[in-house]
Amino acid sequence: MSSQDIPEENLPAAQATAHGELADEKHPFADPGLPPHEHRIQDVDERAAKRSERSVALMFTVSMLATIGFIASYVAIDHDKSVFVFPLGHINALNFALGLTLGVALFCIGAGAVHWARTLMSDVEVADERHPIEASPEVRAKVHADFKQGAKESVIGRRKLIRNTMLGAVALVPLSGVVLLRDLGPLPEDKLRHTLWSKGKLLVNMNTNEPLRPSDVAVGSLTFAKPEGLEEHDHAFQNEIAKAALMIVRIQPDDIKDKRELEWSHEGIVAYSKICTHVGCPISLYEQQTHHVLCPCHQSTFDLSDGARVIFGPAGHALPQLRIGVNDEGYLEALGDFEEPVGPAFWERG
Amino acid sequence: MFAPADKAQADETAQSLAIEEGKQLYSVGCATCHGTDGQGTTDGPSLVGVGAAAVDFQVATGRMPAQQPGAQVPKKKNIYSQAEIDQLAAYIASLGAGPSIPTEEQYGPEGADIAKGGELFRTNCAQCHNFTGKGGALTHGKFAPNLEGVSAKHIYEAMQTGPQNMPSFPDSTLTEQNKKDIIAYLDAVNGEDTVSRGGLELGGIGPVAEGLFGWIFGLGTLIAVAVWVAARTAKAKKS
Secondary structure (H helix, E strand, O other): OOOOOOOHHHOOHHHHHHOOOOOOOOOOOOOOOOOOOOOEHHHHOHHHHHHHHHHHHHHHHHHHHHHHHHHHHHHHOOOOOEEEEOOOEEEEHHHHHHHHHHHHHHHHHHHHHHHHHHHOOOOOOOOOOOOOOOOOHHHHHHHHHHHHHHHHHOOOOOOHHHHHHHHHHHHHHHHHHHHHHHHHOOOOOOHHHOOOOOOOOEEEEOOOOOEOOHHHOOOOEEEEEEEOOOOOOOOOHHHHHHHHOEEEEEOOHHHOOOHHHHHHOEOOEEEEEOEOOOOOOEOOEEEOOOOEEEOOOOOOEEEOOOOOEEEEOOOOOOOOEEOEEEOOOOOEEEOOOOOOOOOOOOOOOO | OOHHHHHHHHHHHHHHHHHHHHHHHHHHHOHHHHOOOOOOEOOEOOOOOOHHHHHHHHHHOOOOOOOOOOOOOOOOOOOOOHHHHHHHHHHHHHHOOOOOOOOHHHHOOOOOOHHHHHHHHHHHOHHHHOOOOOOEEOOOOOEEOOOOOOOHHHHHHHHHHOOOOOOEOOOOOOOHHHHHHHHHHHHHHHOOOOOEOOOOOHHHOOHHHHHHHHHHHHHHHHHHHHHHHHOOOOEOOOO
């Protein structure tokens, strides 16, 4: 093996002189140079090198087999077939076979290449001196001369009209970018303060799409409602339900501690915004015995029997309550919009 | 000619006998906490009007009689036979009207819409029980249990009666058909022969487990490979 013989010009120049010599004024620290090169087992033992060669070839061969396995599984395995694989459980056979074979095929190419580089390719340390970044004086002089000649030939100094209009054109182009900044707006204005709820809107059950009657809502039950007229296929459905989503629970009137809550309820049926006042996650992890509602995102907890005040977690204010009543036909209806903005606080909320 | 009347008579007798037997069982197993006539005490709620469905759910899943008071009574091995549970249920139902035990026709898979059930589950149930019913944590040691392996009847009864801290979803807000759809959906995504197409489920509890696995094992493997690529190779002479 000749790869470990270091060519003379690749040895660091300092190595010969720096060792053991006192540093001069210009170079106060001696250059220790490269440590002596150590041979690997494969460099000195041809049999070990042969073994490494065989390992690398084996990995590449496994990769080839895996690729053939990939194609074979794609052809042979039915896409509905499931297998039990410990510890994964019942999984789709085709997905598993394709993933496994392709993974092995790719990994073995990489692993083979790395093993090859580590054991057989030359690992002799090579020092490559830096060279100055600036160009030589001749090259620089030539570039200057070329530029001057180009400027002269373009007649930009003489044809003032071209020069001025060009400057104008280049200066105006960035304006188009400035105009696009308008798309950062318009400001939401009062969109965050209002929802679809308004006086007389019926509370529609999300499950059945039918308006709710007080008798439908049992004590201890949980129901989700949307405002009458909002349909799931509406273009604005997601935007509107994100603010108007409502959870309806019924609490024994004696158990309601907050006076305003009782006043805004109908015989213990209370309607609260489903949007957490922390960062706006939908919350409805309602515990019917404690009347607590938990937000799954950051564990804010609200007490629905006490004005939905925050009893734990990062939420800043209580869930807004919707004032409800019953219309002439006996259906639950809203008696107005939420008094305060629903969802998380924002800069201008006040 | 009098046969129907006789039959009704016989049914009534059987019913009152069941109530009588149920009362006996109740006095032994339940009265300590729920009071001698099911009126409730400080240790247990009133059972007037909870209905036969609530009894069947609580007793058949082993939750009642409770082993000890606590944040939540977990399910355990049921020690009553179905006949005894029916007698208990008959007694509790006689205290006040409530939901009765659902029939196979109500919770069976016939005529169920799995896709609709998925929508309903995500609207009404997923907030606590997770997207495929794997369960989740609540406040102060309470939790929503995993729904895997829970029988269709018990899921139906739980929705109907709202056991412990779970809110109820009565037929007036979640119709019989809705409940049937939800049960069919759960069987499709969390049943015994549900196939996991994505492979390792990691409990199916969502992004936290998946992220943890990805960061520890995915990134860990990459780091191990990087260390191997850059490690010193074995030298012929030890230095």
